[in-house]
Amino acid sequence: MLTSAFYLIAFITIFFAIMVVASRNPIHSVLYLVLTFFCISAMYIFMLDATFVGMVNVIVYAGAIMVLFLYVLMMMNLNSDAEPKKSNLFKICAVISGGMLLLLIVAALQDAHLVNQTGSVVTSEKIGSIKVLGNVLYTQYQLPFEIASVLFLIAMIGSVILGKKDTSSQTIGHEILK
Amino acid sequence: MAEIFKLVPVEHFVYLCSVLFVIGVVGVLTRRNAIIIFMSVELMLNAVNLLLVSFSAYHHDPAGQIFVFFIMAVAAAEVAVGLAIITMIYRNTHSVDIDQMSRLKH
Numbered sequence A: 001m002l003t004s005a006f007y008l009i010a011f012i013t014i015f016f017a018i019m020v021v022a023s024r025n026p027i028h029s030v031l032y033l034v035l036t037f038f039c040i041s042a043m044y045i046f047m048l049d050a051t052f053v054g055m056v057n058v059i060v061y062a063g064a065i066m067v068l069f070l071y072v073l074m075m076m077n078l079n080s081d082a083e084p085k086k087s088n089l090f091k092i093c094a095v096i097s098g099g100m101l102l103l104l105i106v107a108a109l110q111d112a113h114l115v116n117q118t119g120s121v122v123t124s125e126k127i128g129s130i131k132v133l134g135n136v137l138y139t140q141y142q143l144p145f146e147i148a149s150v151l152f153l154i155a156m157i158g159s160v161i162l163g164k165k166d167t168s169s170q171t172i173g174h175e176i177l178k
Numbered sequence B: 001m002a003e004i005f006k007l008v009p010v011e012h013f014v015y016l017c018s019v020l021f022v023i024g025v026v027g028v029l030t031r032r033n034a035i036i037i038f039m040s041v042e043l044m045l046n047a048v049n050l051l052l053v054s055f056s057a058y059h060h061d062p063a064g065q066i067f068v069f070f071i072m073a074v075a076a077a078e079v080a081v082g083l084a085i086i087t088m089i090y091r092n093t094h095s096v097d098i099d100q101m102s103r104l105k106h
Helices: A002-022 A026-047 A051-076 A088-110 A130-139 A142-163 A167-177 B010-030 B034-059 B063-093 B098-105
Strands: none
Touching: A002 A026, A002 B010, A002 B034, A026 A051, A026 B034, A051 B034, A051 B063, A088 B010, A130 A142, A130 B063, A142 B063, B010 B034, B034 B063, B034 B098
C-alpha cells in the first residue's frame, strides 16, 4: 500500500514538474509548480514522517512564495505570446544535455555505498516532531538561526530600495537601455 | 529509520530527486522568460530539500530537516530580491526576456 502510494506520488510529481517547464502560459506554470509542491509535501508528511517540514513547505512555498510569483505575473500581464520562441535545435540540445546530466548522476550513484548509521542526535521519538526539531534548532543551530534573521532584514531593505520609484535613476536607465 | 525504507529503497528517493533536479536544469536552459527560470531554480531547491529530508529520515538525524528550514529561508529572501530586480527590469524595458538583458554588457 505504502509502496504503491510512493510510486504514484513520485510519478505525479514528475509529471507536474515537466508541465511547469513545458507549458507555454506562465500562469499555468505557476499553478503546476504549486501542485508539485503539494505532492512533495505529501511525500514529507505521509512517507518520511517529517510532518512539520511538510506543513512549513505548504505554508511557505505553496502559500507565500508562489503567491508572490503569481502577483508579479499578474502585474506584468504576460501571456503565452509574450515569450519569443527559442529555436527547436536549441531545445533539443538542452534536453539532451539535461538527459546526459541525469545519466551522469545515476551512473555515479550506482556505486554509492550507503551505510545506515544513526546521526549525532539520538532520540527515541519521531525526528520530524516539532519538539525534537525545536530542541535542535534552538541549541545546536542557534547562531545560524540568528544569522538567518539578519539575512531577512537585508533582503527586506534590498527589495524596498529596488522597488522604490526613483525618478532620477529611472531616466538614466532609460537612456542607457534605449 | 522510517518504515518506508523497509518497503522502498532509499536509492529510489535519490533517483526521484535527481529527475526533479534535471527537470529544473532543463527548464533553466530552455525557457527565456526570467520568471519561469526563477521557478525552475525553485524546483531544483525543492529537489534538494526532498533529498535532505529523506536522508534525515534514513539516518534518523534531525539535522537534515534543520538544513531544509535554512534553505527555505534563503529561498524566500532570494525570491523577494530577485522578483524586485525582475520588476525593475520590466519597468525599464517592458519585457522579461533574458536575451534582452545581454544589453547590460555594452
